[in-house]
Amino acid sequence: MFDTTRLREAVLAAWTASPARFREDANAEEDFALGGYRDRLVVELAQNAADAALRAGVPGRLRLSLRDGVLLAANTGAPLDEAGVEGLSTLRVSGKRGETGAAGRFGVGFAAVVSVCDEPSIVSRETGGVRWSREETGTLVAALPELAAELTGRDGHVPLLRLPFPEDSLEVPEGFDTLVRLPLRDEAAEQAVRRMLAEAGPALPLAMPALETVEIEVDGQARTISTSGWRVVTESGTFTPEQVAELFAGRPTEERARPYWEVRWAVHPEESTSGVVHAPTPSDEPLDLPALLIATFPLTTDRRHVAPGPLTGFLIARAAEAYVRLLQELPRTPALLRLVPGMMGKGELDAAIRREIVKLLPGAPLLPVTGSEEIVPGEQARAVVGSQEFLDKIAGIVPGLLPAGWESRSPALTTLGVRRVELADVVDMLSGDAVQDKDPAWWRALYEVLPADDTEAIGAIPVPLADGRLVRGPRGTLVLSGGLDPALIAPLGLRIVHPDAVHPLLLRLGAAEATPRTVLEDPLTHAAVSESLDSADPEPVSQAVLALVEAAGLTAGEAPWLAELALRGADGELYAAGEMLLAGGSLAGLIDQEVPFGVAAPDLVDKFGAHVLAAAGVLDGFAVVDDADVLLDAAECDHDLDLEDEWIEAVLDLLPDVDVPPVAREFTAVRDLEYVADWASALGLLSRPPLRAALRPLRVLVAGEPYEVPSYTSWWLSTHPVLDGRPPTALRLPSGDPLLFGLYGEAPTGIDEAALTMIGVRSSLDELLASHGGPDELLDLLADSSIEVDRAQLRSLWIALAAVDPSRVSPPDAVRAVLKGSIVVADAEEGPVVVEAPDLLPLVEDRPLVLAPFDLAEALSEVLDLPLVGEAVTGAVTSTGEERPVPAEVRSLLPSAPASYVAHDDLLVDGRPVPWRFFEGKVHASGVEGLARGLAWAAGQWGDRLAVAALLRDPGRVPLLLAEADLDPVTALG
Structure with a gap:
């Protein structure tokens, strides 16, 4: 049994001697229980079990059982001893100092029980047990007057774990060496423990390797935490004195007493991790990597955070190295990429670890190579999109080629330093020396597995030809189909795909099926035809082309470029097909026999037929x-x-x-x-x-x-x-x-x-005048004196020309006109005029006259660029007359005639005698004929001038003339 009395008396004596020590112990226990060890009960119990197994050198086993509000923790390993009891009761003094591999360091982890329990106890099979009681501790403290003030100041709250009591009522379960019993304080404490038990997972045994088995039983439902399937890598070492002096500067003294380090990474293909750094128990430092990190990082006093400093920096570097080693030991599958970290961390420590890992990854041999057992660093690897079959084909051509599935667009490839090779770049590599010895069958097998979705990227894929050449890109190549004789078309120099390399993909990428028509349309065939006349022996080319024309069923004019094909003429000379006639053809009988046309050789006609030669450009009819x-x-x-x-x-x-x-x-x-x-x-x-x-x-x-x-x-x-x-x-x-x-x-x-x-033959006057240059053509014809035109025809032509836009007419140098009753051709310099009013005719009777209906005179003047008579003469009345009334009989025939007129014995206009003149709104006339014309003109009834003249001579005929007017048809009345 343990001497708990001595420990209690020593502690009580210390408190009595220094009440401040009592307050300090109470505060420290609260800090541990409510701060650094909050929610750490299960972890701390597991840590103590692991340390016990380690000290005893036996497989660690821990069973945590919760039932009826009591948590029991049974473990194997070294039993509780006097040093252990003292450590548990002193808070600051650990009995594990100097133990390599021990998880606990300061003997304060057991303080986690304070958050849920007021009556903890612990017993070992061989050495006995101890317990603690908040109630009994309070009773002993209350009996000490020296502590009354402190107890009052704390509302009776006393430290739980400073005064141990003997425990002899507990029994350790069979198969275990030590038992911890924790009656839980209340419902809240029980719910907290249930949550901690539910959250307990593989991190416990992984962080504490001495624990081989962790069993959890809640209300009779048991489960065992397994580490099966977890990959673990551990690195450890001991610090030299020099390292201790350098790395532990500013760290607590007891840490220096344990001068060793350890880093452990664990990863599971399916299990998630807690997302925090373990040091070795969980901290509050986030770690956003899909792996569990357990390392001997130095912690701050709250036991929640990693303390910065040179020791942490040293361990970060070791953690990065261990992580890379972990990746190297994992299977070489694309799943490895999810373990490659990015640069963005969730905290300063996370980011620092990532940076160190990322530095090491590009040079670390991690990646497999297609078709090889070699493992290469990312900086030597290449990723190509495609099936494994495709990658197998190009394995020897693209160095460091990753297998299928590794071509993911994940940024992990970039982090690893892998170069992504685009499909177009692979195609470029396939044109190098590495493929020169590949046979056509190899190329066909490549086409079979080549990613065909991106036709632009693979458009330049090399193609082996039947003549042994390897050309870039199927476009412009021909795939032979049945019925074509390769020997026949050989003279054309075509790019024929080797039969062993033929694959449908080539047609998709621009190769053409070698039908007679596609062979004819091939640019190389065009080139052979255009160069045939300059060839020393064009016969093979011409024979091949004619055979293709026949097989394709071409018709004359369908392929005009064939007119350049060199063919033999009947005279033995060479001619271009388009400069050669078919003897007896329709064109041969039409052309001038002196022109430089050849005649097709009879044997060509016999062999291929006139229709084939005509389709090749030989002229049967017009080309x-x-x-x-x-x-x-x-x-x-x-x-x-x-x-x-x-x-x-x-x-x-x-x-x-x-x-x-x-x-x-x-x-x-x-x-x-x-x-x-x-x-x-x-x-x-x-x-x-x-x-x-x-x-x-x-x-x-x-x-x-x-x-x-x-x-x-x-x-x-x-x-x-x-x-x-x-x-x-x-x-x-x-x-x-x-x-x-x-x-x-x-x-x-x-x-x-x-x-x-x-073809230009004239059909109508309207069509002529509407055509480009038609008006000018008509004026030129009218100016030709050798052409006869009668007066009625001329009048109709002037009427039609008056309707033409003047901008479409060039002023003529000569016009067809009437001079003293005769039709003449007058030079424009001879003063021809366009007559716009009949009373002016006597003034220009000695000049060429352009005569048309007076209402068209102005338009015709603009078209011909000739003056009107009114623009050529003054037209002023120069004689004196007597104003007289217009006879009433005339007004009955001409209702709009003026009421009076000016009668002249001898009417003079511009000094010349004239019969009448309508001038300045007055009708001037001498004689009946002149008056009749003047009144009809002034009344706007020029067509009635003869009737007016008859009326003036015999007024008694007015009733008869009016009766005749009444008989005019409706159309005549307007």
Whole structure:
């Protein structure tokens, strides 16, 4: 049994001698119980059990049982001894000083029981037990007068653990060596203990390795805390005296008596950790790593926080090294990445540990290499997105390649120093020396596993060709399909994929299936055709191309570029296909025999047929140029058409001026028109489909707005003498507008009139005047004295011209006019005038007159840029007359006639005798005829002038004339 009496008397004597010591002990116990050891009861009981097992050198076992408000803690190991009782009762003096591996350091952990219990007891099987009682301690203290004042000041509250009492009523359970019994103070204390027991987990045995088994039983429900599945790494060592002097500066003396350190990391693939640093019991220092850290960090006096200083810095570095070693011992799976810390910690200590770990990680061998047993540091590793099959294929090409699953976009890879290699960069590596010895089958196997979602990234993947070359990218390569003879197309220099490397992916990436058409469309075929005339032996190329044209079923004009293909002529010379005729073809009989065309060799015609040669560009009929999105700019537009630049200039004259050239969405033109000799037959072909399409107006876009202009073919025909030796614009349709008779020759019959109008043959006066330059063309024709025009036709032409916008007309140098009753061509310098009023005619009877209805005179004057008569003469009345009333009979016929007129014996205007003049609102006249005209003009009834004259001669005819007027039809009345 323990000598508890001696301990009680010693403590009571000390308190009696120094009441302040009593207060100090009471305050210290409260600080421990309510501060540093708050919520630490289970941990401290486990710590004592671990230390007991360690001292005895036996496997530690702890059983915590809660039932009926009492917590029992039974453990194996060294029993309670006198030093232990003294340590438990002194608060500050530990019996474990100098014990390597002991979890407790100061003998104060047992103070945690104070927060939940007022009657704790502890008993060992071999040595007996002790207990403590707050009630009994209070009774003993109350009997000491020296402590009365202190006890009153504390409201009777006394230290619990300073006065031990003997305990002989407890029995240690079988299989255990020591038992701690804690009757819990109240319901709140019991709930706190239940919570602590529920929270107890693997951290207990992991932090205290001496504990092999921890059992928890609550109300009969038992569980055992297991460390199964936890990976643990431990580093430890002993400080040298020099290290103690350096690292323990400022630390308590008793810490120096234990000059060893230990760092332990533990991790479980599924279990979470407490999120705090253990030193070795839980602290309040956060640790946001998915691993448990237990280390001998120095703590502040509240036992809750790690104390800063050189010792902590030393242990942080050791913890980082141990953590890296832990990662190295874990399985090499992508799950390792979740253990790689980021730089942001939850506290200063957490951040410091992370920084040290992150420094070490890039150089630590942690990562596996695809296709190898090698483990490499992150700074030597490469991550590529793709399946494992794909990674296996490129393992020898990308150094340090991580297996599939490691290509995660997790920032952990960056922390490890791993370089992410994009798929496009892998493709670049596949073009290096490392793959030069790979056979076509290897490449096909690669295409099978290549990530195909990002076609842009893999677009440059190398492709082995049948001729042994390795080219970058499938675009431009051809995959042979059935029916094509490789030997036949070999002269074209095509990039044919090796048969053993063919894979559907190549077609997705731009390779073309080698059908006759795709082979023909290949740029290399185009190049071979364009260079064939310069080749020393173009025969193999021409034979291959003609065979492809036949197999593809091409028709004439479908591939105009084939016109450059070199072919043998009947004379043995080489010609471009587009400069060669088919003997007996429709074009051969139309062109001038002196032009430089060859004739296809008979054996070519026999072998391939006229239709194949025509599809290759040999001229059977007219060759047609088809193009799209043609920019109408002489510097850009070149279809090898005769006078194409002049046509573009003519078209641009018809369109608004804009900064951007017009664009023809669809362009069709007939070639070789300049070589035609038999135009009668040629026009028959051109006016029928399919060539007729080339005659239709061309639709162009000017700044987004649509316009129609003459097509190249219709323009060319309109400007050349293709109709009986005359240009179409000099002719009119046989059924055309009669007003054009005499001005234009008659077009030949036998050709569709709609086609004739498309090439410029005139159909009507309205169409002529609406066309670009049409008014000027008509004026030029009227100025041609060799052309006969009658007076009625001329009047109609002037009427039509008066309606034209003057801005569309260039003033003519000569005009068709009437001079003294004859139709003449008058030079503009000879003073022709436009007559706007009949009373002025006598003043200009010796000048050429442009005569049209007087209401059109002003408009016609502007169109022709000629003066009106009123602008050329004064027109003033220079004689004197007598004002007389207008006869009433006249007013009945002319209701709006003036009431009077001025009668002259001899009317003079500008000194010249005239029959009448309407001047300054007055009618001046001499004689009946003049008066009748003046009154009809003044009344606005010029058409009634003859009736007025008859009335003036015989007033008795008025009733008859009025009766005749009543018989006029309604339309005549207005």
